Amino acid sequence: MPSDIRRIGVDYISRVEGEGCLRVAVRDGEVTEYDFGIFEPPRFFEAFMRGRRFTEAPDITARICGICPVAYQMSSVQAMESVCGVTVDPEIDDLRRLLYCGEWIESHVLHMYLLHAPDFLGYESGIALAADFPDEVGRGLRLKQTGNAIVAALGGREIHPVSVRVGGFHRVPTRKELEPLIPRLEQARDDALATVEWVAALPMPEADRDDEYVALVSDDEYAILKGRIRSTRGIDVGVEQWNDLFVEEHVARSTALHSRIKERGLYQVGPMARFNLSEELLRPVALDAAHRVGLAAPCTNPFRSIVVRAVETVHAVDLALDLLDRYRRPERPAVPVTPVAGTGHGASEAPRGMLYHRYEIDAEGRVLDAQIVPPTAQNQGSIEADLLHLVERNLELADADLQHLLEQSIRNYDPCISCSTHFLRLEVDRG
Amino acid sequence: MKPTLAVFKFASCDGCQLSILDAEDHLVAIAGAIDIVEFREATTRSEPGPYTVGLVEGSVTTPHDALRIREIRDQCAILVTIGACATSGGIQALRNAADVEEFAAQVYANPEYLDVLATSTPISDHVKVDYALYGCPVSIDQLVDLVTALLAGRRPSIPNHPVCIECKRRGSTCVLVAPGIPCLGPVTRTGCGAICPAFGRGCYGCFGPSSYPNVAALATAWEAAGVGRQDLIEALRAFTVGAPEFAEAARAL
Numbered sequence: 001m002p003s004d005i006r007r008i009g010v011d012y013i014s015r016v017e018g019e020g021c022l023r024v025a026v027r028d029g030e031v032t033e034y035d036f037g038i039f040e041p042p043r044f045f046e047a048f049m050r051g052r053r054f055t056e057a058p059d060i061t062a063r064i065c066g067i068c069p070v071a072y073q074m075s076s077v078q079a080m081e082s083v084c085g086v087t088v089d090p091e092i093d094d095l096r097r098l099l100y101c102g103e104w105i106e107s108h109v110l111h112m113y114l115l116h117a118p119d120f121l122g123y124e125s126g127i128a129l130a131a132d133f134p135d136e137v138g139r140g141l142r143l144k145q146t147g148n149a150i151v152a153a154l155g156g157r158e159i160h161p162v163s164v165r166v167g168g169f170h171r172v173p174t175r176k177e178l179e180p181l182i183p184r185l186e187q188a189r190d191d192a193l194a195t196v197e198w199v200a201a202l203p204m205p206e207a208d209r210d211d212e213y214v215a216l217v218s219d220d221e222y223a224i225l226k227g228r229i230r231s232t233r234g235i236d237v238g239v240e241q242w243n244d245l246f247v248e249e250h251v252a253r254s255t256a257l258h259s260r261i262k263e264r265g266l267y268q269v270g271p272m273a274r275f276n277l278s279e280e281l282l283r284p285v286a287l288d289a290a291h292r293v294g295l296a297a298p299c300t301n302p303f304r305s306i307v308v309r310a311v312e313t314v315h316a317v318d319l320a321l322d323l324l325d326r327y328r329r330p331e332r333p334a335v336p337v338t339p340v341a342g343t344g345h346g347a348s349e350a351p352r353g354m355l356y357h358r359y360e361i362d363a364e365g366r367v368l369d370a371q372i373v374p375p376t377a378q379n380q381g382s383i384e385a386d387l388l389h390l391v392e393r394n395l396e397l398a399d400a401d402l403q404h405l406l407e408q409s410i411r412n413y414d415p416c417i418s419c420s421t422h423f424l425r426l427e428v429d430r431g
Numbered sequence: 432m433k434p435t436l437a438v439f440k441f442a443s444c445d446g447c448q449l450s451i452l453d454a455e456d457h458l459v460a461i462a463g464a465i466d467i468v469e470f471r472e473a474t475t476r477s478e479p480g481p482y483t484v485g486l487v488e489g490s491v492t493t494p495h496d497a498l499r500i501r502e503i504r505d506q507c508a509i510l511v512t513i514g515a516c517a518t519s520g521g522i523q524a525l526r527n528a529a530d531v532e533e534f535a536a537q538v539y540a541n542p543e544y545l546d547v548l549a550t551s552t553p554i555s556d557h558v559k560v561d562y563a564l565y566g567c568p569v570s571i572d573q574l575v576d577l578v579t580a581l582l583a584g585r586r587p588s589i590p591n592h593p594v595c596i597e598c599k600r601r602g603s604t605c606v607l608v609a610p611g612i613p614c615l616g617p618v619t620r621t622g623c624g625a626i627c628p629a630f631g632r633g634c635y636g637c638f639g640p641s642s643y644p645n646v647a648a649l650a651t652a653w654e655a656a657g658v659g660r661q662d663l664i665e666a667l668r669a670f671t672v673g674a675p676e677f678a679e680a681a682r683a684l
Contacts (some may be wrong), residue, residue, distance in 0.1 A: 003449075040442075041441070041492040041493045041496065041520075041538070042441040042492075042535070042538065042545060043442055043492070043522075043523040043551075044523065044526055044531075044534040044535070044537075045523075046534075046537060046538050047526070047529070047534035047535075047537040047538055048522075048523075048529065048534070050537075053665075056669075057633060060522060060669075061668070063444050063446075063521070063522050063567065064444060065445070065446075065567060066443075066445045066446020066447065066449050067449060069444075069446070076489070095488060100489075110449075110452060113640055114452060114473060114474070123465075124475040124476040125470075125474030125475065125476060126473065127458070127459070127462045127467060127473065127474065128474070128476075128545040130462075131457055141455040141458065141459075142455075144453075144455060145455045145456075148455075155630075156566075156623075156624070156627070156629065156630055157624070157626060158453050158571075159446040159449060159450060159453070159568040159625070160446060160567060160568055160637070162626050162627050162630055162632065162635075163630045163632075165632075169630075170630045170631045171629075171630040171631040171632075171633040215674065241667050257553075273651050309620060334483060334630075345478075348533040396612050397527030408474075427674060
């Protein structure tokens with residue numbers, strides 16, 4: 001190695017679900033080489049889904065990610081229902097929204113309190129943070145527990161819930177079974193509002209970078225369960241056009257496929273994309289909370305995603321309360337679904353961003369082909385662009401500080417790397 | 432000095448290690464009793480071994496991981512596998528009966544970039560395992576009990592009887608006998624709380640085989656419910672396809 005080169009190496013990035021590496025070469029203050037890779041042993045879900053029954057998709061694809069199994073269940077059942085030409089009852093859609101709110105709460109709170117806030121405050125983990133901030137972390141754990149309680153009440157357990165099926169649910173709860181959640185959610189609304197104030201006061205690095213934000217959008221709600229694909233630069237199509245818009249590429253440095261907008265390039269999904277496209281559709285209590293801390297669309301600093309997550313948590317808690325207030329046990333838990341040969345598409349908003357599924361099935365309901373595009377794969381381009389942006393602007397930092405900043409930057413995306421693959425190894429090679 | 436805990440991940444969905452963070456009520460207490468020195472999903476802290484207890488999630492699917500698990504074994508006084516991937520190879524062990532190169536070509540444009548084994552195998556195929564927690568995902572209660580037991584120096588109690596016993600205790604109507612829904616409960620290890628029958632569906636076997644599972648008798652019961660052997664074979668070849676009892680039973684049917 002020439003004497004004018006310094007190297008920083010990070011083999012693994014912690015507090016993300018996965019492994020990856022980053023190598024940066026710097027010469028005379030310029031980034032000359034750049035390589036960001038993801039290493040997660042591939043599990044080949046799309047391959048072994050072939051030949052399985054269409055009804056198995058929600059249980060099997062949930063296993064792609066233990067952090068957001070409900071997202072996989074929701075995208076897969078909607079894809080299968082679209083192949084078979086089935087529309088579920090509106091009460092079932094509402095129950096799916098409630099289940100999804102539970103996942104948003106537990107996933108967002110896990111990330112904010114246990115994985116991301118420690119970065120801003122200089123701690124190694126949420127557990128270490130709890131020693132000095134017992135009230136705050138206690139509030140986070142209580143809030144997360146309430147999200148988990150929703151998923152467990154509707155699905156039997158927090159991770160890989162068992163109640164979801166193509167056409168609806170295996171069983172729908174009685175009103176009485178769900179009522180104990182109401183006081184917990186009222187507490188959770190206070191906790192979520194306090195969380196917005198807390199995270200908005202964290203020291204926030206500047207890193208604004210213009211990006212194309214893509215999310216599902218609905219005319220009458222802040223889209224979680226379904227919507228049309230829209231972007232901040234004019235995309236507006238149905239989910240069945242996913243493959244007309246985007247292309248997935250496989251590069252040597254990564255076991256995650258990278259998604260790009262055809263003939264245009266990278267884009268970003270996730271909380272900032274949703275917020276930038278649907279801010280005015282947030283529940284009023286969440287919108288007020290955002291404005292109180294000075295958050296308004298467009299939000300282009302990825303470090304502020306933690307504030308957006310807090311605002312979305314308020315939204316999810318308040319929406320869950322509303323759905324519970326109106327809840328009456330649906331007359332039937334599911335509509336019957338008979339397999340029809342064809343291709344179907346489903347997309348929903350996982351906590352980390354849009355999750356697209358496409359399946360082709362035969363008349364017996366056997367899967368012929370499967371395509372699953374997780375949010376982290378879609379964000380990989382934006383994660384890389386942020387890293388490059390930060391390296392170029394912070395070369396004066398000592399290696400350890402630069403490394404910390406870059407790791408934090410990756411965690412801005414709450415990357416659920418299991419879903420695509422795994423995370424970061426950093427080598428900065430300086431001239 | 433406090434005992435140390437290390438958590439390691441192999442091919443998996445992260446759900447079992449997430450269960451540690453889901454033990455909200457116990458998390459701070461556990462962290463007070465045992466020093467969590469290696470747990471990449473939760474902390475930047477990373478200390479070299481040896482460790483008192485190592486929890487291993489995930490299955491072995493790459494040449495690199497086959498070496499890594501041996502190094503980890505050497506560093507852990509007590510090694511515990513957590514979850515269906517670590518104990519049976521997980522759902523990704525469906526590749527074991529397939530052509531992995533063809534699988535790779537289906538998913539990836541450039542399969543030559545990948546360095547993977549033809550099989551997904553449980554940790555116990557590679558190293559000695561002291562205790563195993565089953566399930567997809569593991570039960571949080573069992574996880575907390577295991578850590579508590581190891582700290583107290585007692586043997587963790589990990590039941591191996593079938594889901595049926597838990598289901599009866601819970602007072603659920605038998606889905607196999609009454610509505611005639613195919614259920615793997617009679618041959619599946621308990622620990623989940625018998626949640627599937629409570630939700631009106633059959634158990635799908637995510638905790639793997641119970642001790643001495645009588646799959647032949649189950650096949651008769653499924654046939655009485657109008658469900659054929661091929662369906663049972665497929666049901667056994669799912670979340671714990673790599674468990675020898677299920678694999679052999681499926682072959683024998």
